[in-house]
Every structure is written in structure tokens, then in C-alpha cells.
Amino acid sequence: MESSKPHAVLLASPGLGHLIPVLELAKRLVTHHAFHVTVFAIAASASPAETQLLRSATSSKLLHVVELPPVNISSLVDADAAVFTRIAVMMREVIPNFRAAMFAMRVPPSLFIVDLFGFEALEIAEFDMPKYTFVPTAACALALTLYVPTLDVEVKGEYVDRAEPLRLPGCKSVRPEDVIDPMMERRNQQYLEYIRMAIGIPKADGILLNTWEDLEPTTLRALRDHKAMAQFAKVPIYPIGPLTRSVGQEEVRTELLDWLDLQPIDSVIYVSFGSGGTYSSEQLAELAWGLELSQQRFIWVVRPPIENDHSGSFFTTGKGGEHPSDYLPEGFLTRTKNVGMVAPLWAPQVEILSHPSVGGFLSHCGWGSTLDSMLNGVPMVAWPLYAEQRLNAAMLTEELGIAVRPEVLPTKRVVRKEEIEKMRVKEVMKTGERALRKGGSSYNSLSQVASAATSFHKEYRSPVKNCP
Incomplete structure (x- = not known):
């Protein structure tokens, strides 16, 4: 040295x-x-x-x-x-x-x-x-x-x-x-x-x-x-x-990105709750039904359910070997195969959010994911789980105007593109770029x-x- x-x-x-x-x-x-x-x-x-x-x-x-x-x-x-x-x-x-x-x-x-x-x-x-x-x-x-x-x-x-x-x-x-x-x-x-x-x-x-x-x-x-x-x-x-990690730092090419290439611009909602976010079996099933009934195109990063702790997967890699079909509603993967993709445990988030087909992010509002979304100009649907995420969600929705926090949770109805298209996330993206x-x-x-x-x-x- x-x-x-x-x-x-x-x-x-x-x-x-x-x-x-x-x-x-x-x-x-x-x-x-x-x-x-x-x-x-x-x-x-x-x-x-x-x-x-x-x-x-x-x-x-x-x-x-x-x-x-x-x-x-x-x-x-x-x-x-x-x-x-x-x-x-x-x-x-x-x-x-x-x-x-x-x-x-x-x-x-x-x-x-x-x-x-x-x-x-x-x-x-x-x-x-x-x-x-x-x-x-x-x-x-x-x-x-x-x-x-x-x-x-x-x-x-x-x-x-x-x-x-x-x-x-x-x-x-x-x-x-x-x-x-x-x-x-x-x-x-x-x-x-x-x-x-x-x-x-x-x-x-x-x-x-x-x-x-x-x-x-x-x-x-x-x-x-x-x-x-x-x-x-x-x-x-x-x-x-x-x-935050930028696109192109790693060689990433997955089936998810190939699928995104075939979708219309701004037509897909990305659903992920961070590296530790988990749900109970009941909550996971409700979200699955909400996505299916909406007929909204989606990519969903899923983890096996943990009943009592929203941050329960932080120190684990999930229940070894389980396939999403083992814990998602029966037939969900078959019924949604033409409109959505399910990614077990992990997905290349920055590459997904930077893709032109992605028009929204259903997020836990962890600060890292929030920055990923801002820097790629993708508006968010806020669904905070733990840590400081509720505080982040309040700032994103009430002060910055780059996220919506719907009264009807996404387990019942996924927020559509029309409800988030007017948000000022592109403006915020430019200020972040200038700062660096x-x-x-x-x-x-x-x-x-x-x-x-x-x-x-x-x-x-x-x-x-x-x-x-």
C-alpha cells in the first residue's frame, strides 16, 4: 500500500x-x-x-x-x-x-x-x-x-x-x-x-x-x-x-429481466419488502389474492412466512428448500403465470427498478430501497413493516409526494398506475443525481x-x- x-x-x-x-x-x-x-x-x-x-x-x-x-x-x-x-x-x-x-x-x-x-x-x-x-x-x-x-x-x-x-x-x-x-x-x-x-x-x-x-x-x-x-x-x-448500488456494477441477467423486456412501458409493479421483510401466512395469502384479482403485471420477491415478526428473515436465508408453491395460495402461480413473475428470496432490484417496463414499487420503505426507487424515478406504494420504515413512509407521502399510502391495503386492492402517475419522483431523482x-x-x-x-x-x- x-x-x-x-x-x-x-x-x-x-x-x-x-x-x-x-x-x-x-x-x-x-x-x-x-x-x-x-x-x-x-x-x-x-x-x-x-x-x-x-x-x-x-x-x-x-x-x-x-x-x-x-x-x-x-x-x-x-x-x-x-x-x-x-x-x-x-x-x-x-x-x-x-x-x-x-x-x-x-x-x-x-x-x-x-x-x-x-x-x-x-x-x-x-x-x-x-x-x-x-x-x-x-x-x-x-x-x-x-x-x-x-x-x-x-x-x-x-x-x-x-x-x-x-x-x-x-x-x-x-x-x-x-x-x-x-x-x-x-x-x-x-x-x-x-x-x-x-x-x-x-x-x-x-x-x-x-x-x-x-x-x-x-x-x-x-x-x-x-x-x-x-x-x-x-x-x-x-x-x-x-x-446506493447503481446499474451495471455487476453482470446480471435473469429470467426476470428477460420477461420485463416483453412487457409494455410502465406496466409492471415491483413488489418487495427488503432483505428482511416477512409476513404471516394469512397476510401473504391476502397479498397474493390482491395481486391476482387486480390483474396487474407484477414481479414479486417472496419469502416463506414467519408468523410473529416482520423482520424475521433478517438473520436467515428462509426455510431451506421451500418452493413458493408450498406457501402461496394453491394454484396462484398457475393462474398468474401470464401476468406476473415470482422470485424466491431475492431479485436484482436495481436492474428491475431501472427497467422501462416498471412503473411502480410496492415497498416496505426501507431507506435503501427508497433510494433505489428515487434514483430510478419509480413512484412507490408505501407498506412499512419495521425499523424506521413508518417514519420514512410518512415523509415520502406527506412531504415529498413521491409515494402513496393507500387506506385500502394492497392485500385488498393493488394501487393502479393511474393513482401514482402524477407524483414528482422524477424531479427528486434529478436532485439526487445533481448532489453526487x-x-x-x-x-x-x-x-x-x-x-x-x-x-x-x-x-x-x-x-x-x-x-x-
Whole structure:
């Protein structure tokens, strides 16, 4: 490794929603700011898509990817612990392995970035370099997270039992029913982990956000406002998004794309609920009937049902070997073979959303999928499930006007093209593209971070010194 170049280290949490934007951030540091980059990843879910993503990143030779072995947390969390709890505990327990791997590096880094679940690694005392927390979500989710310690003191009882919205300084109020999952039950361990995260994230030298100035100007203004800032974070906020995988990064050609080539423009709705979203058997059957009765062309990414947890497939690859015919309504695949395609577990989402035949996206509103949809100009039908997805759905429908959240759920009636064709998603797509270009707001934000790290490298890392 050339000592003349600054070296950045990024620590990613498990799950595609974290891994994809971290890898994209790493690539931008390499290609636009002349960094060497090492990404440490914990591939705990062992999903085929996650494994392929890490393999592709490694083979690209742009990045050095190090997989940290997942740690056994079975004695630290209940068997039915929420995904948020499991990731938080896992990232805390992996710190000794990560610390050892850092000290074994031949060239010490000049920049350290952790995603939000890795915030406790910021406090490793020996790490002497600029440190940043990367939050791969929207600014509205960050604002709520940073304000939670204040709400924890001010609000009595459960947040979801309140009649009035939660007020955040300078931001749009949050309805109790739209709060982030860890806030749904204050006695649950995930709420305690969430409070720890809210306090720990601002201990960095700054916070990087996977959004851009023109998308969330009001919330970003509040996060930077000197009067409101004391309620949020006393560190700089850098919007550097949208960071998401673009078309053409991998060689992808599937039966799904061949089928799309034969469909009329804007005629297909893409149905997917992310890398972890699942339904009960009853809910899955209802959605199947809704799609069938609508006679709407569709591509549907399906997973075996899990009865009690919408995020239940996050750490699994599904029930081994099951075919969709085993859990979809009898005869569904036969009756819909002329209008739809079913994809078990995974589909090439970016390639599908970029295809001209796709005119809508029935989505869980995870932030990664939301960015995929925005950047390809595809309007959304919002059906949030867990995490911060209800908050995202509210912003997409009420503030941005690029999604609809129908009163009649898509299990009963799939929203048709006529209901979403007037949405302003194409306009939002253009602002995201501009933000990433050289001279754009997100490009300039990341340039500030890179410049600070480069100055540190020149002052303290040249000539190369041993790690502390």
C-alpha cells in the first residue's frame, strides 16, 4: 500500500441495508478522493445476496474487504430478541476482534468511519485519527434518534399511547404510530440499546448521512441550527448521499429481466419488502389474492412466512428448500403465470427498478430501497413493516409526494398506475443525481471530510509510523 495516500477504515454492520451504502461510500473515497480503503464487515445474516456483495467488492480490487467472524451472542440476548437488539449486541461484542485487526494493519489509517450500530468502536482510546459516524438513513430518522434521550426524560408512559404528536425542534412532528421500532415498547431491551446509540453517535467528529440537501432541507437545517442543535448533536452534519448500488456494477441477467423486456412501458409493479421483510401466512395469502384479482403485471420477491415478526428473515436465508408453491395460495402461480413473475428470496432490484417496463414499487420503505426507487424515478406504494420504515413512509407521502399510502391495503386492492402517475419522483431523482456530481452538495460534503483526513495524514502519518 502506498504511504503517500491516506488510508480510511470503515466498519459495517450486518445486513444489506448497512453493507451496500458503506461499500458505496468506500468506493467514492477511492475513486473521487484518492484514498486507500479497508472495509470491515460482519456477514452475520449469511444471505446469498450479502455473500455475493462482499465477494464482488473484494474482486473489484478497489477495496480491501475484511470479514470479521460473527460472535456468539446467544448467552447475551433472548432467543426472541428483536433484530435491533441482536445487531447492537453483536457489534459491541465484535469490538475486541476488530481492535486486534486494526492494530495488525501495516499502515495506520487516517480516517475512521463506523456505521451507526458500530458507534462504540469510536471510543477505542488508541484510535488517533478523525472519526465519523455514518448513518445510512434519512435525516428525519437521525433527528428523532438524537432527540430520544430528551424525550426519554420528558415523556411519561409509552410513546405509542400518546394522543399528541412528538415535537422535535425545527422538524416535522412525529405521530406516535410512526415512531421507530425500538420506541414501541420502552421496557424492551432494544429501547435501551437505542438510547445508548442516540448518546453514542454524536461522540464522533461528525455525522455522515445518506441523504442530500435538496431532499430534506428543513430537517438538515434543524440539525445544524445553533438553538436546536443542543437538542440534537453538537457535531457537524454531512449529507453525502444518495449512496446506493447503481446499474451495471455487476453482470446480471435473469429470467426476470428477460420477461420485463416483453412487457409494455410502465406496466409492471415491483413488489418487495427488503432483505428482511416477512409476513404471516394469512397476510401473504391476502397479498397474493390482491395481486391476482387486480390483474396487474407484477414481479414479486417472496419469502416463506414467519408468523410473529416482520423482520424475521433478517438473520436467515428462509426455510431451506421451500418452493413458493408450498406457501402461496394453491394454484396462484398457475393462474398468474401470464401476468406476473415470482422470485424466491431475492431479485436484482436495481436492474428491475431501472427497467422501462416498471412503473411502480410496492415497498416496505426501507431507506435503501427508497433510494433505489428515487434514483430510478419509480413512484412507490408505501407498506412499512419495521425499523424506521413508518417514519420514512410518512415523509415520502406527506412531504415529498413521491409515494402513496393507500387506506385500502394492497392485500385488498393493488394501487393502479393511474393513482401514482402524477407524483414528482422524477424531479427528486434529478436532485439526487445533481448532489453526487462533482461540485454537487453531497460531493462537496464528502470532500470536506476527505480533506480533513488528508491533512491529518500529511501531518501525522508521513512518514508512516507504527500503530499506537
